[in-house]
Amino acid sequence: MTVWLIVFIILLLIGAAWIAIAITKSSNSVRRRSNVIHLSQRRSSSIDSNIIAPGNQKCSRCNQVKKLIFYSNDGGHVAGLCKECRKDIGDKQELYPI
């Protein structure tokens, strides 16, 4: 009789654990999804601000005041480059748009 009681309790615990895992999994996926939306919104808003920004800045390479696009290289160095300089550099250097 006690054996059946122990088995019943174990099954109950497994069931409770399974429900807890299911709940945390679903809440995590919801949180992750909301994060993705949040990040994409942030990214699109930063791109908009780059396009709208009225103040042009000095290019890191040719020192001319132009509309710049900011890039980061492999070493984490950030440089603002105009379109002409970006074309000149081309594929010689790995640049990642910020």
Ligand SMILES: [Zn+2]
């Ligand atoms: Zn330039």
